[in-house]
Amino acid sequence: MTTTVAAPATTAPAAKAQVKRSWTQHGLLFVAPFLLVYVAFLVWPTLLGLRMSFTDVNIAGSNDRFVGFSNYAEAFGDPRMWRSLWNTLVFTVLSTVPLVLLGLGLALLVHNLRFVQWLWRLSFFGPFLLPSAVVSILWLQMIYPPEYGLLNGTLGTDVLWLGDPGTAMWSVVLTTVWWTVGFNFLLYLAALQSIPQHLYEAAAIDGASAWDKLRSITLPMLGRTTALIVVLQLLASLKVFDQIYLMTGGGPEDATRPIIEYAYDVGFTGYRIGYASAVSYILFVLIVIVSLAQLRLFRKRAEVSS
Amino acid sequence: MQDPPAITRRHLLGGSLALLGAAASGCAIPVGLGSSQTRVKYWHFLGASDGIIMNQMVGAFARDNPGVFVEENVLAWGEPYYTKIAMAGAGGRSPDVATFHLARLAGIGAGEILDPINVDLLAEVGLRAADFSPPIWERAHYQGTLYAVPFDAHPMVQYYNTDLCGRAGLLGADGKLRPTTGADQLLEQLRKAKEVLGGKPPLVFDALGLGTVGPWRVWYSLYPQSGGTLLSEDGGQVTIDDQKALEALRFMRRLGEEGLCDPTTDYGASVAKFTNGEAAFLWNGDWEVTGLKERKTPFSMTRFPSVFGSGAAQADCHVFVLPHQRDRDPEVERATYQFIAYLVKNSADWAVAGHVPSYLPALQEPDYLALQPQSEYRSVITDVALDPQVWYTGSASRLWIEFGGAFSPVISGERTPEEGLANAKAALSRLMSAPNPFPAEER
Numbered sequence: 076m077t078t079t080v081a082a083p084a085t086t087a088p089a090a091k092a093q094v095k096r097s098w099t100q101h102g103l104l105f106v107a108p109f110l111l112v113y114v115a116f117l118v119w120p121t122l123l124g125l126r127m128s129f130t131d132v133n134i135a136g137s138n139d140r141f142v143g144f145s146n147y148a149e150a151f152g153d154p155r156m157w158r159s160l161w162n163t164l165v166f167t168v169l170s171t172v173p174l175v176l177l178g179l180g181l182a183l184l185v186h187n188l189r190f191v192q193w194l195w196r197l198s199f200f201g202p203f204l205l206p207s208a209v210v211s212i213l214w215l216q217m218i219y220p221p222e223y224g225l226l227n228g229t230l231g232t233d234v235l236w237l238g239d240p241g242t243a244m245w246s247v248v249l250t251t252v253w254w255t256v257g258f259n260f261l262l263y264l265a266a267l268q269s270i271p272q273h274l275y276e277a278a279a280i281d282g283a284s285a286w287d288k289l290r291s292i293t294l295p296m297l298g299r300t301t302a303l304i305v306v307l308q309l310l311a312s313l314k315v316f317d318q319i320y321l322m323t324g325g326g327p328e329d330a331t332r333p334i335i336e337y338a339y340d341v342g343f344t345g346y347r348i349g350y351a352s353a354v355s356y357i358l359f360v361l362i363v364i365v366s367l368a369q370l371r372l373f374r375k376r377a378e379v380s381s
Numbered sequence: 382m383q384d385p386p387a388i389t390r391r392h393l394l395g396g397s398l399a400l401l402g403a404a405a406s407g408c409a410i411p412v413g414l415g416s417s418q419t420r421v422k423y424w425h426f427l428g429a430s431d432g433i434i435m436n437q438m439v440g441a442f443a444r445d446n447p448g449v450f451v452e453e454n455v456l457a458w459g460e461p462y463y464t465k466i467a468m469a470g471a472g473g474r475s476p477d478v479a480t481f482h483l484a485r486l487a488g489i490g491a492g493e494i495l496d497p498i499n500v501d502l503l504a505e506v507g508l509r510a511a512d513f514s515p516p517i518w519e520r521a522h523y524q525g526t527l528y529a530v531p532f533d534a535h536p537m538v539q540y541y542n543t544d545l546c547g548r549a550g551l552l553g554a555d556g557k558l559r560p561t562t563g564a565d566q567l568l569e570q571l572r573k574a575k576e577v578l579g580g581k582p583p584l585v586f587d588a589l590g591l592g593t594v595g596p597w598r599v600w601y602s603l604y605p606q607s608g609g610t611l612l613s614e615d616g617g618q619v620t621i622d623d624q625k626a627l628e629a630l631r632f633m634r635r636l637g638e639e640g641l642c643d644p645t646t647d648y649g650a651s652v653a654k655f656t657n658g659e660a661a662f663l664w665n666g667d668w669e670v671t672g673l674k675e676r677k678t679p680f681s682m683t684r685f686p687s688v689f690g691s692g693a694a695q696a697d698c699h700v701f702v703l704p705h706q707r708d709r710d711p712e713v714e715r716a717t718y719q720f721i722a723y724l725v726k727n728s729a730d731w732a733v734a735g736h737v738p739s740y741l742p743a744l745q746e747p748d749y750l751a752l753q754p755q756s757e758y759r760s761v762i763t764d765v766a767l768d769p770q771v772w773y774t775g776s777a778s779r780l781w782i783e784f785g786g787a788f789s790p791v792i793s794g795e796r797t798p799e800e801g802l803a804n805a806k807a808a809l810s811r812l813m814s815a816p817n818p819f820p821a822e823e824r
Contacts, residue, residue, distance in 0.1 A: 135490055
């Protein structure tokens with residue numbers, strides 16, 4: 076699971092046409108290398124994928140006759156597509172809530188702990204630096220094995236963490252939270268450190284308690300960061316694939332298969348690239364909806380604050 | 382508030398360059414071969430202890446053929462292997478030869494992903510149709526064209542610990558396991574072994590885990606014994622006999638319920654437990670012989686027990702295929718056929734790995750007949766249950782993984798046999814209704 080942070084959009088200055096043209100001339104030249112790569116590796120494949128979703132193309136690139144919307148029709152009538160889409164949504168909800176709340180909690184804790192701060196920062200952020208394969212194998216081979224795993228050994232239980240449809244998704248979420256909470260933690264910590272100290276001083280003079288300060292200063296001042304974290308987290312969680320593929324392969328009984336793995340399964344092991352493209356575009360639409368909702372949300376906030 | 386650690390632009394650039402350098406040197410392809418050698422790229426997935434034998438055979442070929450360098454590339458077994466073959470064949474820049482499972486031939490798009498075998502070149506290196514087991518040779522064809530050179534068959538077999546079975550009084554006067562017939566005799570045998578083990582499950586097999594296919598292998602050994610089939614001859618109709626299918630599943634559940642098999646062992650754990658003498662029986666393919674011998678486990682092997690009638694056992698076959706290449710170098714091609722012929726003609730060496738040769742002359746060789754315990758189960762070769770010949774079957778296919786996933790919770794009791802069968806049948810009908818990615822009429 077990787078998180079990409081979009082660069083802030085440059086707003087064109089409302090200036091004279093003369094100035095604008097020269098910006099275009101120089102600017103285009105500067106962004107040309109990026110644009111070239113962007114078009115070749117993002118725009119073009121996106122369009123190609125859309126085209127593929129209307130054909131029955133296989134992994135060898137043959138059999139690419141146009142089939143209209145039949146891939147989409149098949150996908151909407153495919154219980155496993157719905158199941159995997161549902162799994163992705165369940166994972167998104169189950170992981171986003173603790174990842175945001177825990178990130179905030181840890182940041183507050185570290186911010187207020189005034190000794191060996193670097194150690195806390197390192198401990199909470201450390202797992203985020205591990206590649207998904209390392210994290211998955213660590214949990215799969217050492218923590219979750221039912222017979223000799225650390226978790227059953229510590230708790231004295233006998234749970235098939237990844238083998239039982241009832242616990243598998245929770246286990247995946249637990250691993251993910253441990254792995255990626257550090258990123259949200261870091262964003263919150265940075266935001267906490269940029270809250271002006273004088274607000275707290277003023278509050279202290281007014282006799283505010285620690286709880287009042289948290290409720291009336293800290294949390295409101297973190298509002299924008301929270302919005303950012305929630306959106307980044309939603310997008311990252313919707314893209315879940317690595318750890319589930321590596322830890323459960325989508326099982327048991329399809330209880331954890333996310334929609335990206337379903338697209339991978341029908342495309343790369345089932346050799347049906349056309350159908351896999353259609354499934355991918357269903358997720359694509361979902362992500363676009365979330366992004367649009369986020370844009371609206373941010374715009375409203377901006378209006379309110381201005 | 383603390384300042385963030387200062388990273389100057391120079392540091393960043395220097396660091397990135399160092400990283401790039403490390404990445405570049407890590408990707409370098411090992412060269413260092415004589416320029417006069419013909420290089421044959423060979424992919425296979427033989428990662429169990431049969432991989433040790435394959436590596437020795439490739440080494441032996443190199444000693445006998447100094448003009449050819451075989452670059453052996455061992456990839457992970459299973460679905461990812463077949464994805465890689467498909468991708469390599471689709472791109473046309475693929476390995477010169479690859480090991481493959483015979484039952485996957487119908488689903489790979491032979492003709493697109495795989496190139497046909499040149500029968501003339503094959504004759505030139507001394508291999509003819511008459512040299513191979515006829516049903517296997519026939520299945521190496523797809524729509525009348527030969528796409529694979531058969532190498533072996535690898536049935537499900539029963540490994541048994543001679544020490545534990547001896548203490549349980551299960552061995553005959555000749556020191557071999559007394560064969561059982563029917564469910565009751567097998568259960569009785571397992572109960573005796575359980576006593577010797579102090580109540581621990583005496584039987585292990587791949588019963589659980591990521592993409593497990595073990596439950597399918599066991600079921601497709603038991604179910605065909607009573608004459609059960611999956612699909613009609615043309616692959617168009619489901620022909621599962623519910624009574625017989627449930628009978629086999631209930632038997633598997635009973636093994637789990639009575640603690641006669643361990644439902645919590647995955648593939649690795651099942652082999653490890655048997656190797657360490659923590660279990661008296663292992664149901665697995667025939668490929669773990671070498672590893673068990675190396676670790677000095679006191680063991681022997683025999684045919685999969687007959688429970689419901691015949692002595693059928695699930696099996697697939699290893700074959701050699703030529704993934705599609707846009708430009709095949711004639712010299713490399715000749716060397717490739719030489720290499721294939723060398724391996725096939727030395728099938729008796731390969732049989733050391735446990736597999737039953739499909740090259741008939743090897744079956745008569747005294748070397749093979751003297752192999753112990755590998756020749757103990759060779760009679761199964763007429764009773765093997767191969768997958769139905771449709772596009773979604775074969776080793777590590779969707780069918781295996783779906784059925785494995787449906788039956789694994791039956792063994793542990795999380796699902797009833799009826800639920801397991803219903804899930805498997807639902808999966809089968811999904812697979813049947815999905816379109817073949819390589820439709821036959823295209824070619």
